[in-house]
Amino acid sequence: MPSARHILIVNSRSVHQPLFVVGAPHSGAGLIGRALKATAGFHVTIGQPSVLRTVYAFARRPSMYQGRTQAAATVIRDAFAQGWQVTPSSCLECTRECRAAAGLAADGVGPCVELRGLETYGDASPDLIYCAEALTYAFPDARIVQVIRDGRDVVASMLADPVVMSWFRPSFVNVDTEFPNPFFGIESAEDRDLWPRLSAAGRCALRWRWSVRLAARLHHSLPAGQLKTIRYEHLLSKPDEALAELSRFAGTSIHAAEIRNEARASAARGRSRRPASSRSLSTEESTEIEKIAGEELRRLGYSS
Numbered sequence: 001m002p003s004a005r006h007i008l009i010v011n012s013r014s015v016h017q018p019l020f021v022v023g024a025p026h027s028g029a030g031l032i033g034r035a036l037k038a039t040a041g042f043h044v045t046i047g048q049p050s051v052l053r054t055v056y057a058f059a060r061r062p063s064m065y066q067g068r069t070q071a072a073a074t075v076i077r078d079a080f081a082q083g084w085q086v087t088p089s090s091c092l093e094c095t096r097e098c099r100a101a102a103g104l105a106a107d108g109v110g111p112c113v114e115l116r117g118l119e120t121y122g123d124a125s126p127d128l129i130y131c132a133e134a135l136t137y138a139f140p141d142a143r144i145v146q147v148i149r150d151g152r153d154v155v156a157s158m159l160a161d162p163v164v165m166s167w168f169r170p171s172f173v174n175v176d177t178e179f180p181n182p183f184f185g186i187e188s189a190e191d192r193d194l195w196p197r198l199s200a201a202g203r204c205a206l207r208w209r210w211s212v213r214l215a216a217r218l219h220h221s222l223p224a225g226q227l228k229t230i231r232y233e234h235l236l237s238k239p240d241e242a243l244a245e246l247s248r249f250a251g252t253s254i255h256a257a258e259i260r261n262e263a264r265a266s267a268a269r270g271r272s273r274r275p276a277s278s279r280s281l282s283t284e285e286s287t288e289i290e291k292i293a294g295e296e297l298r299r300l301g302y303s304s
């Protein structure tokens with residue numbers, strides 16, 4: 001069970017109920033992370049080097065941390081203790097996305113947040129999802145926002161993203177040496193046997209499927225007050241409603257101009273499910289996704 005004995009102090013403040021945003025790539029977690037970052041009193045980091053190093057260590061070599069929950073919790077707390085420090089140059093090494101969300105120029109030096117009035121720490125780094133379970137050990141009072149989106153749209157967007165696709169380079173893939181392999185969504189021997197024969201769409205579908213199975217596990221292990229599930233489709237079709245729910249959960253008022261803009265653009269396109277930054281799936285790809293993740297799609301109501 002998680003230990004509640006550690007109190008993390010950053011900038012002489014104790015970290016209470018930090019807020020983390022997780023989701024499969026292209027599920028909308030970045031959008032929500034940026035909205036939270038722009039919220040008064042919140043210090044949300046996106047891609048601090050110390051955090052990314054830890055996230056990818058967990059993502060690439062989960063076996064290193066298996067069963068070593070206390071050690072893993074310490075590694076995570078140390079990474080955030082460093083990442084959350086507010087200094088005159090705090091955002092300097094962050095991702096461009098983090099600086100932009102803070103209103104800094106692309107080459108801008110921080111701080112990306114006012115120390116005065118700072119009440120809540122959070123993080124929305126890409127691929128943070130691979131640390132989600134370890135986060136709940138490291139911070140037993142953590143609040144987690146998980147973002148869910150139709151797996152077919154997630155796959156279509158992943159296929160159009162060169163960064164996501166570069167993870168499938170043979171030099172990077174470690175499905176033979178690391179098993180099970182959450183990063184590639186490989187959980188069973190059957191998945192591992194199937195993997196070499198899958199198309200890129202099938203491989204993306206495996207990654208999505210793992211994220212929704214993780215979402216179900218979090219749902220069982222965390223009390224309702226510590227976990228909020230947001231559907232990307234709901235966020236774009238009824239932004240006021242979704243943001244009101246998110247605001248209640250976060251205990252603040254989230255304005256989120258960017259989310260409203262996205263919602264308007266998506267309504268203008270007429271189909272909230274097809275953003276411009278994705279490509280359409282072929283029949284073969286759709287069939288493969290259905291074969292791999294059909295059960296999860298249906299369970300989440302994403303059928304037909």
Ligand SMILES: [Zn+2]
Pocket residue numbers: 045046090091092094095098099102112
């Ligand atoms: Zn930053």
